[in-house]
Amino acid sequence: MPNAHDALSSFSVITRRTILSSTAAASAVPLTMTRGQATPNAEPSAAPPLSVDLVVNNRTERLIIDSRTTLLDALREHLNLTGTKKGCDHGQCGACTVHVGGKRVLSCLTLAVSIREPIATIEGLAKQDGSLHPMQQAFIDQDAFQCGYCTPGQIMSAVACVKEGHAGSDAEIREYMSGNLCRCAAYPHIVAAIKQAKSATESG
Amino acid sequence: MAGIGTAALRLDGPAKVTGGAHYGSDAPFGKPLYGVLVTSGIARGRITAIDEQDARAEPGVVDIFTYRNIGKIVPGNIMDGDGYMGTSIAPLASAAIKHDGQIVALVVADTFEAASAAAYRLKIDYAEEVPAATFDSPGTETVAGVVASKKHKDPAVGDAEGAFAGAPVKIDAHYATATQHHNPIELFTTACSWSGGKLTVWESSQNMWGAKTGLALQLGISPDDIHFVSPFVGGAFGSRGSLTQRTAIVALAAKKLARPVKLATARDQGFTIATYRAETRHHLKLGATRDGKLVSVSHEGFEVTSRPDNYMVSGTDASTRLYGCPNVASKVSIVHADRNTPGFMRSPAETPYIFALECAMDELAYALNMDPVELRKVNDTQNEPIKGLPYSSRSLVPCFDAAAKAFGWSKRSMQPGSMREGEWLVGWGTATTMYPSNISASTARVTLFPNGTAKVQTATHEIGQGIYTVCALIAAGKLGVDPANVIVELGDSNLPPAPVSGGSNSTASVSNAVSKACDEILAKRAQGANGAIEAYAENIPKGDPPDAIRKLYKGQPSFTGGTESKDSIRFAFGAQFVEVRVHRLTREIRVSRTTGAFAAGTIVNPTTARSQLMGGMIWGISAALHEATEIDPRNARYTNKDLADYLIPVNADIGDIEVIMIPEEDSIVNPLGIKGIGELGNVGMNAAVANAVFHATGVRIRQIPIRLESLLVA
Ligand code: FES
Ligand code: FES
Numbered sequence: 040m041p042n043a044h045d046a047l048s049s050f051s052v053i054t055r056r057t058i059l060s061s062t063a064a065a066s067a068v069p070l071t072m073t074r075g076q077a078t079p080n081a082e083p084s085a086a087p088p089l090s091v092d093l094v095v096n097n098r099t100e101r102l103i104i105d106s107r108t109t110l111l112d113a114l115r116e117h118l119n120l121t122g123t124k125k126g127c128d129h130g131q132c133g134a135c136t137v138h139v140g141g142k143r144v145l146s147c148l149t150l151a152v153s154i155r156e157p158i159a160t161i162e163g164l165a166k167q168d169g170s171l172h173p174m175q176q177a178f179i180d181q182d183a184f185q186c187g188y189c190t191p192g193q194i195m196s197a198v199a200c201v202k203e204g205h206a207g208s209d210a211e212i213r214e215y216m217s218g219n220l221c222r223c224a225a226y227p228h229i230v231a232a233i234k235q236a237k238s239a240t241e242s243g
Numbered sequence: 244m245a246g247i248g249t250a251a252l253r254l255d256g257p258a259k260v261t262g263g264a265h266y267g268s269d270a271p272f273g274k275p276l277y278g279v280l281v282t283s284g285i286a287r288g289r290i291t292a293i294d295e296q297d298a299r300a301e302p303g304v305v306d307i308f309t310y311r312n313i314g315k316i317v318p319g320n321i322m323d324g325d326g327y328m329g330t331s332i333a334p335l336a337s338a339a340i341k342h343d344g345q346i347v348a349l350v351v352a353d354t355f356e357a358a359s360a361a362a363y364r365l366k367i368d369y370a371e372e373v374p375a376a377t378f379d380s381p382g383t384e385t386v387a388g389v390v391a392s393k394k395h396k397d398p399a400v401g402d403a404e405g406a407f408a409g410a411p412v413k414i415d416a417h418y419a420t421a422t423q424h425h426n427p428i429e430l431f432t433t434a435c436s437w438s439g440g441k442l443t444v445w446e447s448s449q450n451m452w453g454a455k456t457g458l459a460l461q462l463g464i465s466p467d468d469i470h471f472v473s474p475f476v477g478g479a480f481g482s483r484g485s486l487t488q489r490t491a492i493v494a495l496a497a498k499k500l501a502r503p504v505k506l507a508t509a510r511d512q513g514f515t516i517a518t519y520r521a522e523t524r525h526h527l528k529l530g531a532t533r534d535g536k537l538v539s540v541s542h543e544g545f546e547v548t549s550r551p552d553n554y555m556v557s558g559t560d561a562s563t564r565l566y567g568c569p570n571v572a573s574k575v576s577i578v579h580a581d582r583n584t585p586g587f588m589r590s591p592a593e594t595p596y597i598f599a600l601e602c603a604m605d606e607l608a609y610a611l612n613m614d615p616v617e618l619r620k621v622n623d624t625q626n627e628p629i630k631g632l633p634y635s636s637r638s639l640v641p642c643f644d645a646a647a648k649a650f651g652w653s654k655r656s657m658q659p660g661s662m663r664e665g666e667w668l669v670g671w672g673t674a675t676t677m678y679p680s681n682i683s684a685s686t687a688r689v690t691l692f693p694n695g696t697a698k699v700q701t702a703t704h705e706i707g708q709g710i711y712t713v714c715a716l717i718a719a720g721k722l723g724v725d726p727a728n729v730i731v732e733l734g735d736s737n738l739p740p741a742p743v744s745g746g747s748n749s750t751a752s753v754s755n756a757v758s759k760a761c762d763e764i765l766a767k768r769a770q771g772a773n774g775a776i777e778a779y780a781e782n783i784p785k786g787d788p789p790d791a792i793r794k795l796y797k798g799q800p801s802f803t804g805g806t807e808s809k810d811s812i813r814f815a816f817g818a819q820f821v822e823v824r825v826h827r828l829t830r831e832i833r834v835s836r837t838t839g840a841f842a843a844g845t846i847v848n849p850t851t852a853r854s855q856l857m858g859g860m861i862w863g864i865s866a867a868l869h870e871a872t873e874i875d876p877r878n879a880r881y882t883n884k885d886l887a888d889y890l891i892p893v894n895a896d897i898g899d900i901e902v903i904m905i906p907e908e909d910s911i912v913n914p915l916g917i918k919g920i921g922e923l924g925n926v927g928m929n930a931a932v933a934n935a936v937f938h939a940t941g942v943r944i945r946q947i948p949i950r951l952e953s954l955l956v957a
Contacts, residue, residue, distance in 0.1 A: 073284060074279070074280075074281045074282065074362040074363055074365070075281035075282070075284060075347060075348065075362065075365050075366070075367045076284055076366070077297055077298070077363060077365060077366040105354055105356045105357075107356040107360070108356055112355055112356075115269075120262070121262065121265070121268075122261065122262015122263070123262070124266075124268075124428070124429070125430060125507075126429065126430065126510075126886070127510045127885065127886050128509065128510065129510065129885060129886070129887070131885060131886040131887045132428055132886050134428055160262065161260075161261060161262035162261065162262045164261070165261055171257070171260065171261070175257075175261065178259075178260050179256035179257065179260055182252065182253065182850050182853070184259055184260075184707075185707030185708070185709070185851075185854055185855065186428075186475070186476060186477050186478045186705075186706060186707030187255070187258075187259030187264055187475060187477075187707070188427070188428045188429045188477030188478055189428045190260060191260075191262050194260060210895075212894075213894040213895040213897070214894075214895050216894045216895075217893035217894045217895040217896075218893075219894070220886060220891060220893060221428070221894075222425075222427055222480070222891065223478060223707050223854075223858045224857065224858040224861035224862060224892065224897070225854060225857075225858065226861065226893075226894040227857065227897060227900050228857075229894065230894065
């Protein structure tokens with residue numbers, strides 16, 4: 040029988056204790072708010088609604104909205120564009136990815152009233168005649184999803200990933216698509232789809 | 244002509260890539276109110292005061308619902324018993340708090356922003372009692388499975404103890420698996436709207452008819468007055484099979500306010516208002532002859548559950564039957580703690596129990612100095628050991644042969660730590676997967692139109708498995724039409740009932756019902772019917788009770804398969820292979836490639852089957868290396884309730900995943916020979932990874948997830 044520790048222990052003297060003691064000192068208690076545990080004298084958070092013009096998929100939309108409204112909720116609840124998905128509301132999953140001024144942004148972390156540049160969502164990606172963007176077709180061809188809930192965000196990220204010049208290799212695609220979680224775990228097929236649509240997306 | 248076995252692209256693909264697919268959270272209700280939940284800050288005790296003043300001062304707040312004013316909701320029984328619920332703990336029934344994150348209030352406002360702000364301005368005080376968090380916490384109560392549930396049996400045969408004592412080679416080891424949460428990317432939202440005494444609920448569900456029946460019982464109204472809708476489900480994995488307690492609360496709020504209410508459940512709240520996979524512990528004892536034949540298998544399991552509910556997964560049902568062995572003993576116990584009730588999560592029973600068994604088998608292989616694949620082959624059997632029933636089909640050895648060849652297993656050197664590449668220790672591991680092949684009674688309506696199009700209607704659920712396309716392929720093949728010309732309607736409780744999409748039964752159950760309806764159409768046409776020909780079929784699989792359809796109309800499936808049949812035992816099998824790389828200095832663990840070979844009877848659509856098996860394999864990697872819900876033992880609260888702290892793989896974590904499907908015919912499981920695959924892919928992968936980590940490092944880790952700190956020298 041092999042010695043249980045021989046392959047690792049001969050190389051290094053890191054112990055569990057040294058790791059634990061060094062990380063404990065560095066950690067701090069985060070300041071968080073918790074629902075149902077208000078502190079007295081909480082300031083009212085509401086401000087009067089604001090008017091904002093958003094250019095979404097080449098249409099100008101005038102909205103009178105709460106200053107706290109995220110772009111994600113503005114799209115979904117005010118403009119009925121439910122293709123953009125909410126998976127966490129905290130910038131942790133990528134399901135809400137849209138393009139603002141041609142760059143990918145997390146719409147759940149973006150206040151709608153702060154936006155001055157044009158917005159593109161999954162509903163605006165296909166051509167007017169309904170023909171799919173090459174990336175959309177590639178996701179179908181490679182079966183790059185299962186439930187499809189993360190897919191609008193994946194596709195918006197994938198288009199941006201190519202345009203940013205971050206689709207040079209499988210490893211680079213994986214790295215630059217790692218802000219978009221897929222719980223169905225379609226990852227290898229997402230990489231294949233991006234490779235399929237890369238050149239058409241670059242020229243498109 | 245396309246039909247069963249055609250590798251077809253998803254017919255719902257265009258909807259999914261354009262934002263046109265509507266999920267439960269996309270309820271098309273105009274001018275709704277918005278609801279936000281407040282969940283408890285303690286795990287055990289009582290609410291002593293609720294101060295709503297500040298919260299109600301938030302502009303836009305319409306109402307706040309707590310135990311004081313919600314009205315009557317019948318708690319219901321859990322689905323693992325005879326009910327529909329994920330938990331029997333009724334959150335707004337009283338001031339009592341039974342677990343961390345229990346719903347304590349629903350704040351309703353004109354806007355989501357106002358409801359959210361008010362939820363933070365609500366002040367709730369508690370009298371806290373010391374809760375029991377998990378195994379070994381003071382105050383837990385351990386109950387034998389046979390005492391907790393009449394359904395549960397501890398499979399046993401022969402004299403396991405005596406045979407173990409006399410065995411020349413023995414393994415006696417303890418294993419553990421972590422708490423996990425499904426975390427589908429779609430949140431646990433609910434939208435309710437009343438009109439003329441009828442309730443419409445948009446909520447992503449794996450169980451349309453079960454949800455409407457269960458909710459009707461909770462609200463004391465007729466199931467006919469409830470309409471559940473979710474054309475698409477944004478990931479489920481078991482989390483949406485049972486009804487949560489949130490739905491009835493939203494329904495009552497919408498009724499009182501006479502407006503649609505959309506509940507936006509936050510990610511952290513999903514950890515405590517829905518179910519999860521509880522942590523488990525295992526004690527395995529294997530005895531074998533020197534040539535590797537098992538002479539004794541004993542498997543004892545412990546599972547955590549909530550205080551009131553006897554939820555248990557009882558994976559010994561499978562683990563005691565995987566290999567031929569004359570002496571088998573097993574026992575399952577549940578440990579009641581102050582926790583929310585666990586529930587079904589992708590291969591609930593097999594994920595933890597086969598992990599333990601397959602790690603122990605690897606340890607046995609090393610004790611014997613025998614190749615781990617060879618050990619599985621030596622103990623392969625065509626009859627399960629407990630009652631001696633034949634497997635309806637079992638292609639485990641062909642799976643091992645095919646996967647081992649594709650993986651290059653013959654180049655493996657047995658010695659741990661012996662395969663290195665530069666700074667990386669390379670390890671190869673393997674394990675068996677098995678999953679019961681279930682089928683339930685199901686119904687479907689099919690219409691064939693004179694223009695060569697057809698329509699399939701059945702209240703099954705598109706949870707990502709590709710059932711839209713499966714239904715179209717079945718009908719297309721039978722009726723001789725193009726699958727693209729088949730309209731499929733599902734995800735709606737007004738359609739003919741299909742069973743809960745759980746236990747990997749849907750493709751088998753629904754396909755056989757659709758096929759039967761198509762046969763009736765063909766018979767009608769042969770008898771001279773013309774115009775649009777419609778047929779409604781009820782399929783009752785052999786072995787289902789005679790009242791299976793009546794039960795189905797009450798939202799209850801009648802599963803047959805697995806170990807439930809009298810004449811045979813029905814499982815799908817597969818072989819998992821994995822390569823890990825462990826950095827010799829940092830202990831970083833990477834899975835560089837995996838190969839899985841699976842035999843699961845008829846594969847209706849190889850394209851979507853491949854995706855499902857691949858996703859399952861990645862789930863196995865995730866269980867082995869990433870996922871764990873951390874519990875603070877002092878207060879029984881989960882500490883990592885978001886997608887940044889609850890680790891699941893991202894794209895960069897996943898290397899090559901090779902999926903091989905081994906042809907297999909099985910006329911016993913059902914007429915179409917379909918075995919489910921939704922849960923086959925992840926079972927065993929956790930053990931294969933752990934075994935590979937041992938092979939890379941020589942360190943045997945018996946608890947998952949294995950993190951780099953697991954490999955630090957103690
Ligand atoms: S919803 Fe925006 S990142 Fe998750
Ligand atoms: S396809 Fe389901 S989460 Fe990605």
